Amino acid sequence: MATRPRPLSPHLQVYRPQYTMVLSILHRATGVVLAVGLLLLAYWLLALASGPEAYGGAIHMLASPLGGLVLAGFMLAFWYHFCTGIRHLVWDTGRGLEKAAARRSAVIVVVAVLALTAASLAAMLRLGTPA
Amino acid sequence: MSSGDPVGMRSPLGRALGLGTAGGGARHWWAQRLSALALAPLGAWFVVALLCLPNLGYAVVHAWASRPVNAVLLLLLVAVACQHSYAGIEVIVEDYVPDKGRKLAALLLLRFAHVLVAAAAMLAVVRIALGGAA
Numbered sequence: 001m002a003t004r005p006r007p008l009s010p011h012l013q014v015y016r017p018q019y020t021m022v023l024s025i026l027h028r029a030t031g032v033v034l035a036v037g038l039l040l041l042a043y044w045l046l047a048l049a050s051g052p053e054a055y056g057g058a059i060h061m062l063a064s065p066l067g068g069l070v071l072a073g074f075m076l077a078f079w080y081h082f083c084t085g086i087r088h089l090v091w092d093t094g095r096g097l098e099k100a101a102a103r104r105s106a107v108i109v110v111v112a113v114l115a116l117t118a119a120s121l122a123a124m125l126r127l128g129t130p131a
Numbered sequence: 132m133s134s135g136d137p138v139g140m141r142s143p144l145g146r147a148l149g150l151g152t153a154g155g156g157a158r159h160w161w162a163q164r165l166s167a168l169a170l171a172p173l174g175a176w177f178v179v180a181l182l183c184l185p186n187l188g189y190a191v192v193h194a195w196a197s198r199p200v201n202a203v204l205l206l207l208l209v210a211v212a213c214q215h216s217y218a219g220i221e222v223i224v225e226d227y228v229p230d231k232g233r234k235l236a237a238l239l240l241l242r243f244a245h246v247l248v249a250a251a252a253m254l255a256v257v258r259i260a261l262g263g264a265a
Contacts, residue, residue, distance in 0.1 A: 059188075
C-alpha cells in the first residue's frame, strides 16, 4: 500500500493547446532566461567598474554577431516578461480573468511585445559598435 | 465556532497566529508582486535609458552610470531584480523538484548565487559612482 504510486491527475497532454496557456508557460520560461541575464548584467557592471580595457573586452564580446543575438534574445525575453507581468498584476486585482478578456489581453500583450522589441532592436542597431 | 472563517478548515493555532495553510504563502506572494511593481519601471528605465545614449563606449556609459540619480536607480534595479528573480525561481523549484533534499539543496544554492550576484553588481555600481576605478 505504501509503495503504490499515487494517482496523478491528468496533465498537460490531455488538453488541446491554447495560446493563453502557451503565453502562461512562456512567462515562466522568460523569467528563468532573465534570471540568467542577471549574470550578464553583473558582468557588464563589473567590467564597467574595472576600467576601459575590461569594459572594451565585454563590449567587444557583446557587439559580436553571437553577442548581438544573445542581447536580442534577452531584449525579447525582457519585454515579454514585462508585458505578461503587467497582465498578471492586473489579474491579481481580480480583473480581466474572464475567458474573452483573457484572450483579448493575450493579443494586446503579443502586439505590445513585438512593438517594444522591434523598437529596442532598432535603437540597438542605431547605437552600433562603439569605437 | 469561528467568525470570518465559515468553512472552518484552519486550525485554531493557525487562526490565532494569523497564518494561512502553509505559514508564509501570503508573505511570499505579496513580496513577489511588490518587487514586480517596483521592477517594471526600473527595468523599463534601464533598457530605454541605455538605448537612448549616444553610444555604448566606456566614457559615455561610465559618465552615465556615475551620475547619482542613475547610480541609485542601478542599485535599486540590481537589488530588486535579484530579489524578484529568487522569488520566482523559488516557486519554480518548489513546483518541479519533488525530492525534499534536492529541493533544499537547489534552493540554498540558488539563494547563495543570487546574493553573490547582487553583492558583486552593487559593489560595481558603488565603485563606478564613487570613481574608484582607474
